[in-house]
Amino acid sequence: MTELLEEQVVPRDFYARSAEEQEDFLAQTWCNHCQEIDLGMVNPKEFESKDRIWIEGECVKCGNTTVTEIVEDDE
Template sequence: MQEDRVERDFSARSEDEQQAFLQETWCDHCQEANLGMKNPQEYLYKGVVFIEGECNRCANVVLTELTDDDF
């Protein structure tokens, strides 16, 4: 996936938007919502924007796919 991935600047988002994406998460490992994420990386992959980070509880990957509803 790395070769088709285009990095984006998560910090360019407004502070409110950043906080919403960092707090409103779903962790597949913990099977729980809104545990939060750290170390966010935003990127474009095949026309879709993703924000990926680490779960605040277990440190596994948390992945958010942005849809038109998020904009």
């Protein structure tokens, strides 16, 4: 028997991050459509699930959706 597991996604407040973090995440991007790095992102929305945290936004150059996955350091 095959069971489908749905990833439970929870919205987060991107703007709760420091201004420096926000700036870094919005600048350090990869656009799959443009195939270019660091074009920038606008209209960010942050999400989390059990295993990951990510920010979705729109590429500054082409307007397509771009996703930046966040890896948080264990300190």
